[in-house]
Amino acid sequence: MNRELKRVSIVVMLMFVALLSSTSVVQAFQADNLSADPRNTRTLYDSYQVERGAILVAGEPIAQSMPADDDYKFLRTYTNPELYAPITGYIPINGEPTGLEFALNAELTGTSNSQFFDKISALVTGQDPKGAAVEVTIDPIAQQAAWDALGDYTGSVVVTEPATGRILAMVSKPSFNPNLLTVHNNAEVTASYEALLADPSDPLIDRAINSLNPPGSVFKLVVTTAALESGDYTPESTFPNVAVYTAPGTTSKIENSSGGTCGAGDTVTLATALRLSCNIPFAELGVELGDTAIRETAEKFGFNSSYSIPMNVAGSVYPRGLDDPQTAQSAFGQFDVQVTPLQMAMVSGAIANGGVVMAPNLVQEILAPNLSAIETFKPVELGRVMSEETAATITAMMINGVQDGAASNARIDGVDVAGKTGTAQNGSTDPFTLWFTGFAPANDPQYAITVLVENGGGEGQTGFGNKLAAPVAQKVLEAVLNK
Amino acid sequence: MRRLRLPQKLRNLELFLLLIACFINASAVVLVQLGALGELDPTLVLLGAGLSALVITLHIVLRFVARDADPFILPIATVLNGIGIAMIYRIDIADKQGGWESAAVRQTVWSALAIFSAIVVLLVIRNHRVLFRYTYIAGLVGVLLLFLPLVPGLGKEISGARVWISFGNFGTFQPGEIAKIALAVFFAGYLVRNRDSLSMVGKKFLGARFPRFRDLGPILIVWALSMSVIIFQRDLGTALLYFGLFLVMLYLATGRLSWVILGMGLFLGGALLASQTLDYVNGRFTNWLDALNPDVYEAKGGSFQLVQGLFGLAKGGLLGTGWGQGRPEITPVPQSDYIIASLGEELGLAGLFGILALYLLFVARGFRIGFAGQDDFGKLLAVGLAFVVALQCFIVIGGVTRVIPLTGLTTPFLAAGGSSLVANWIIAALLLRLSDTVRNQPRLVV
Numbered sequence: 001m002n003r004e005l006k007r008v009s010i011v012v013m014l015m016f017v018a019l020l021s022s023t024s025v026v027q028a029f030q031a032d033n034l035s036a037d038p039r040n041t042r043t044l045y046d047s048y049q050v051e052r053g054a055i056l057v058a059g060e061p062i063a064q065s066m067p068a069d070d071d072y073k074f075l076r077t078y079t080n081p082e083l084y085a086p087i088t089g090y091i092p093i094n095g096e097p098t099g100l101e102f103a104l105n106a107e108l109t110g111t112s113n114s115q116f117f118d119k120i121s122a123l124v125t126g127q128d129p130k131g132a133a134v135e136v137t138i139d140p141i142a143q144q145a146a147w148d149a150l151g152d153y154t155g156s157v158v159v160t161e162p163a164t165g166r167i168l169a170m171v172s173k174p175s176f177n178p179n180l181l182t183v184h185n186n187a188e189v190t191a192s193y194e195a196l197l198a199d200p201s202d203p204l205i206d207r208a209i210n211s212l213n214p215p216g217s218v219f220k221l222v223v224t225t226a227a228l229e230s231g232d233y234t235p236e237s238t239f240p241n242v243a244v245y246t247a248p249g250t251t252s253k254i255e256n257s258s259g260g261t262c263g264a265g266d267t268v269t270l271a272t273a274l275r276l277s278c279n280i281p282f283a284e285l286g287v288e289l290g291d292t293a294i295r296e297t298a299e300k301f302g303f304n305s306s307y308s309i310p311m312n313v314a315g316s317v318y319p320r321g322l323d324d325p326q327t328a329q330s331a332f333g334q335f336d337v338q339v340t341p342l343q344m345a346m347v348s349g350a351i352a353n354g355g356v357v358m359a360p361n362l363v364q365e366i367l368a369p370n371l372s373a374i375e376t377f378k379p380v381e382l383g384r385v386m387s388e389e390t391a392a393t394i395t396a397m398m399i400n401g402v403q404d405g406a407a408s409n410a411r412i413d414g415v416d417v418a419g420k421t422g423t424a425q426n427g428s429t430d431p432f433t434l435w436f437t438g439f440a441p442a443n444d445p446q447y448a449i450t451v452l453v454e455n456g457g458g459e460g461q462t463g464f465g466n467k468l469a470a471p472v473a474q475k476v477l478e479a480v481l482n483k
Numbered sequence: 484m485r486r487l488r489l490p491q492k493l494r495n496l497e498l499f500l501l502l503i504a505c506f507i508n509a510s511a512v513v514l515v516q517l518g519a520l521g522e523l524d525p526t527l528v529l530l531g532a533g534l535s536a537l538v539i540t541l542h543i544v545l546r547f548v549a550r551d552a553d554p555f556i557l558p559i560a561t562v563l564n565g566i567g568i569a570m571i572y573r574i575d576i577a578d579k580q581g582g583w584e585s586a587a588v589r590q591t592v593w594s595a596l597a598i599f600s601a602i603v604v605l606l607v608i609r610n611h612r613v614l615f616r617y618t619y620i621a622g623l624v625g626v627l628l629l630f631l632p633l634v635p636g637l638g639k640e641i642s643g644a645r646v647w648i649s650f651g652n653f654g655t656f657q658p659g660e661i662a663k664i665a666l667a668v669f670f671a672g673y674l675v676r677n678r679d680s681l682s683m684v685g686k687k688f689l690g691a692r693f694p695r696f697r698d699l700g701p702i703l704i705v706w707a708l709s710m711s712v713i714i715f716q717r718d719l720g721t722a723l724l725y726f727g728l729f730l731v732m733l734y735l736a737t738g739r740l741s742w743v744i745l746g747m748g749l750f751l752g753g754a755l756l757a758s759q760t761l762d763y764v765n766g767r768f769t770n771w772l773d774a775l776n777p778d779v780y781e782a783k784g785g786s787f788q789l790v791q792g793l794f795g796l797a798k799g800g801l802l803g804t805g806w807g808q809g810r811p812e813i814t815p816v817p818q819s820d821y822i823i824a825s826l827g828e829e830l831g832l833a834g835l836f837g838i839l840a841l842y843l844l845f846v847a848r849g850f851r852i853g854f855a856g857q858d859d860f861g862k863l864l865a866v867g868l869a870f871v872v873a874l875q876c877f878i879v880i881g882g883v884t885r886v887i888p889l890t891g892l893t894t895p896f897l898a899a900g901g902s903s904l905v906a907n908w909i910i911a912a913l914l915l916r917l918s919d920t921v922r923n924q925p926r927l928v929v
Contacts (some may be wrong), residue, residue: 001862004735011731012850012870015877016843019835024882026796034797039780039790042798043809319628409714 009069033388038096041105046109049073053108053131053369055088057138063101066176066183076101076182082175083147086206087136089311090178092193094186099206100134100362103310105375107132107366119168135142137161137364142169142447145479149472155434155453157476160344165349167309167342170477172207174199207452209313212338216424217277217465218435218450221347221476224274226289226297235271235397250325250369254283256425257464274397275405277421279332281470286331291322294331299345300385301357302346307341309362316343324348328464333424344437345450352393352418352445355386375464399442407436409470412478416442419453419473421465423475431456436469440477449473493554494546500558501542505535508565511806515573518807521691527572531565532592540693544602553852556918559909563838564594564904569806570818570825571899578754586818586899587714593901600905601912611917615860618672625665626708628658629725633715651744659721659895663728664913670729671702671863674736681737702742705729706749712724713757720878720890721766726750730866734860771888771915788815792824792883803831818899820891824882840878841908842895846873849914853907855921865917868910 026034036042049072062084065074075093077082089099097105110131131240139159146157146169161171180192197206197277205211227233241261262268262278273281284296298318299305306315316339322330329335342360350357359380366375386394398418401407407419419438426433434453439445458466497683512531516523528665538561547550572587575675580586581891608614614621639647641782648656674681681698709722730746757764763784770786774793779786791814798809810881811817811825818825856862872895879898895905 002854004738005850005862005866008735008866008870009729009847009850012843012846012873015873015881016839018886019839019880019884020876022881022886023796023827023832023835024837026793027800027835028826030793031800032795037775037794039796040797041813044796045810046798176899384889391701391764422553 003414006466007118011155022422022437023329032193044093045072050110051130051314052076052091053110053367055108056133056135057084057140057143059135060140063178070184071185075184077266078178079184081177081179081203082144083171084138085175085178086170086172086208087138088178090181092181092189093184094189094442095193095226099311099468100136103308103312103316104363108135108189120207127155131150132369132374133367133371134363135365136165136362137168138170138362139480141483142476142480145169145476146171146472149452149475149479150342150425150451151467151472153453153457153472154201154207154455155451155457156211157452157472158341158450159476159480160349160358160360160448162349162352162358162439163358165346166379166448167360167362168480170206170208170342170362172205174201174203176203179266185275205378206311207454209309209383210340211314211452211454213433213452213454214313214424214426214434215333215337215339215344216421216422216433217279217332218344218422218437219337219339220274220277220282220331221420221437222295222298222301222400223286223331224270224300224394224397225351225386225390226294227270227285228298228393229386230289230293233270233285233438235269237270238267239270239273239284241266245280245283245328247283247325247328248452251322254279254323254328256280271397271400274420275400277401277406282331283328286327289323289331291320291327291330294327295320297385300383301350301384302343303339307359309360311362313360314340316340323376323391324394333422340449341452342370344435344452345448346456348420348437348439348450350385351398351450352439352448353391354388355391356384357382395442398438402438406466407470409466409476410474412440412474412481415440415477415481417477418442418445419470421470423464429461432463433461434465434467434469436465436473438473438483447477449476451476462473485682491546491550493551494542497545497554497557498542500554501869502560504558504562504565507562508535508569509568512572514806515569515576516807518805519573519576520807524759527587527591528587531568534565534568534591534594534598535624537554537595541598541602541605544605545915548605549915551919551922552846552915553918555848556842556911556914559841559848560896563841565631567822567827567894567897567899568594568920570811570822570885570897572830573807573829574812574818574825576807577810589901590899590904593904594668594856596903597901597908601844601908604909604912605916608913608916611861611864611883611913611920612858614668614779614864615672615675617793618669618676621665622669622673625662625669628662628665629708629712629721631658631893634643639888653846657893657900659718660900660902661909664868664909665731665908666725667864667867668726668873670732671867672858674732675860681739681742702729702733702746704748706753710753711751711759713753713764714761717763718891719754719757719763719767720882720892723750723890724874724892725872728867731874732863735853735863735866765889767890773886774885779829786924788821789883789885789889791815792821793885795821796884799828799831799834801832803827803834804830805829815909820879820898821883822898823894824883826897838897839876842872842876846870848868849919852914852917857921861920863915865914868913872907872910 023097062104063078066077068075089101091097091101095196108131142159150157150173157171160167176196181189243261256278263272268281295318303316303318319336326335330337359382363377365373368374395418399416402410402417402419407421410417417440422435424433437450439448451469451472453469455462528743568590571680575585575587637648675810709726712718712722730743733742758768766784773788774789795814806829809828814821847867848871853862854867875895879892879894881887893900
């Protein structure tokens with residue numbers, strides 16, 4: 001019988017080996033995936049057990065965890081909630097966090113790899129674990145000025161520092177109060193969330209990074225870059241100056257926004273076309289350049305790719321494989337071209353930065369509980385999209401546009417502002433989408449700004465970029481330049 | 484003569500290990516209180532001290548009636564029992580249960596009853612060969628116990644399975660747990676008597692000797708028994724346990740692999756058929772194979788519990804959260820079917836490895852009796868009892884960690900449940916008795 005017994009012993013050994021392996025697989029190898037599963041309430045509760053780090057603007061908390069007398073131990077509280085909602089996001093007890101609360105969850109809860117040694121030392125010293133604080137790049141003066149200047153419009157203002165890509169202001173309107181979504185009561189959170197979700201003005205959407213709109217004439221900056229970088233064009237290159245243009249292979253007509261020709265004369269220069277923001281010369285230029293050249297330039301600016309700031313930014317789109325009529329439409333920012341305000345800020349920023357695109361970034365520093373910096377973010381170059389000469393040329397053209405052109409309402413006394421407006425159509429009857437993008441001071445750019453006003457600013461098809469968007473930019477630039 | 488007091492080396496070793504086990508158990512309860520309550524509460528410590536006194540009593544009984552019994556079995560059973568109580572107590576705290584409502588208090592009382600039963604078994608059964616005489620009575624008792632829950636008015640259905648009998652307010656009892664001992668005795672006795680006819684004759688086919696049709700009777704009856712457990716009591720785990728036990732004992736007795744092949748074929752065929760026709764069996768398979776699928780997770784009777792158990796284990800990681808620091812109460816029935824997930828959460832992979840090692844050692848001690856034993860009945864019975872513990876661990880822990888589909892069974896010694904405790908302590912007592920006999924018998928030279 002002992003021979004059989006030996007075999008059965010081996011079977012029993014194998015059974016236990018199977019159990020040792022399966023427990024190892026679950027507890028060691030799958031553990032990270034299982035902990036990250038959104039259905040894992042243990043992870044959620046844990047995220048409340050540590051004192052979550054604060055989110056700081058210029059050293060002042062805009063999001064912090066206040067002691068609470070319940071199971072969750074801490075209540076997440078937002079200061080100036082509506083102003084900073086697109087930046088902080090919120091962390092509800094019964095759902096996924098958003099904004100920086102989501103993107104930097106590991107750092108804020110103290111579970112990121114860079115905080116490993118802090119965790120060990122907390123374990124040894126018996127201190128309560130604490131998350132790291134996050135200092136953002138936001139300039140409170142710029143943020144407040146942008147919020148005030150945008151008034152009641154639906155839209156967004158993004159201010160960046162051209163040389164570094166640091167985001168100094170990021171406003172989205174209408175906004176919401178994240179404090180409503182962090183209360184420790186499932187039913188209340190759900191009710192508030194459903195109400196916000198049902199609101200037709202979509203307050204939960206961060207328009208600066210997640211709202212895609214047709215750019216209209218602000219896209220002409222991209223086409224101008226493509227033209228000048230091709231070496232075949234200068235600002236003095238001329239185009240036939242007609243009142244109605246029909247692209248090859250179509251019968252649909254393109255008109256300038258004035259309805260007439262682009263200034264006087266039989267021909268019009270590229271500089272004049274950009275200054276007065278005429279559609280026909282750009283349609284002609286677009287067809288000559290071809291969709292591939294324009295797309296390649298657009299992609300160098302950041303189109304057709306997504307990035308994180310560290311929140312995920314919706315990718316702006318310049319479509320592939322366009323025919324001539326579509327290329328003509330796209331050349332003045334219509335057809336299927338779609339952009340986020342942040343993408344336009346990257347375009348202006350690159351021109352202001354001598355042609356180098358900087359990665360936009362919202363996080364300045366991750367700070368340990370003792371306020372020592374765990375991680376400091378350095379500027380990252382995404383690449384050169386144009387030569388310094390081209391950048392200088394386009395800057396000069398944009399200064400003209402503000403001083404003596406279609407962007408006149410962005411003028412500031414004593415400071416050269418470079419700018420470009422946009423008025424994009426959304427179908428034949430829907431309200432326009434209004435834009436301004438630019439930077440100041442033009443000779444030493446400190447601030448790049450992009451303003452988006454959706455829904456025609458309430459003026460349907462009568463409002464235009466220079467009337468509604470440019471004054472917003474002017475007010476913000478005045479505020480930040482005078483501080 | 485024997486009273487000349489030879490030093491009881493084995494018993495002294497046992498006492499030493501037992502004191503360590505009691506110390507571990509007391510520390511576990513203290514750590515639970517510090518971790519989950521933040522303060523010390525003396526009531527449960529007193530209960531634990533009573534339990535320690537009882538296992539020491541058992542140890543003293545062994546000094547008189549089984550001086551040469553295996554020294555590891557009692558300490559292992561004690562430490563597993565104690566860790567189980569600590570975890571059940573820890574979950575009581577999370578669920579804010581106290582007093583007689585508390586599962587930990589009930590578990591402690593049941594433990595006392597179970598250890599007492601073990602003492603009675605050791606005192607009454609002075610020689611295991613007595614059991615050989617009751618082979619068929621044991622078989623009858625086993626079958627009756629197994630089907631007792633089906634008696635109307637007596638049986639009780641809990642979460643789908645009808646394996647309990649109810650004693651009104653006093654509580655419920657799972658007679659199937661005791662039945663496994665009776666059936667092990669029956670299988671051992673029956674197989675020792677009849678193994679010649681089961682192993683010697685039959686046709687050779689594909690290199691293995693297959694039995695004659697008329698010798699198929701016993702295996703078919705046990706198979707039918709298991710299938711009826713699946714169908715009427717809706718209990719996959721118990722059926723698997725009994726059938727696996729029978730197959731292994733049959734193989735040990737006859738040495739014929741063909742029996743195992745035949746038996747596994749029968750059982751897999753039956754299980755496959757059941758998974759096609761019985762909803763609950765089918766559900767168990769889906770939950771096993773596709774646990775993380777949101778549809779399966781959300782479904783009624785779906786994988787919610789299984790996945791919550793996995794989340795708990797994942798939370799524990801390598802070293803665990805520590806006693807009282809995790810959230811095992813999130814998983815449904817964390818103190819019985821899922822106690823291993825609860826322990827994995829708070830003690831980590833390291834803790835589970837320790838627990839598995841204890842089980843393996845326990846089972847190995849049983850197999851050791853099998854190797855050293857002189858009489859075939861004793862050998863078969865010891866290995867059968869040890870194997871049933873091993874198989875039960877495999878079925879329930881394997882179910883929780885997705886090695887096999889989950890079926891409801893108790894984790895021996897750990898899980899909340901009186902009948903299981905009583906049964907496993909009786910198994911421990913029988914193994915102690917058998918190991919004593921093995922060492923006492925003069926080696927026969929044949």
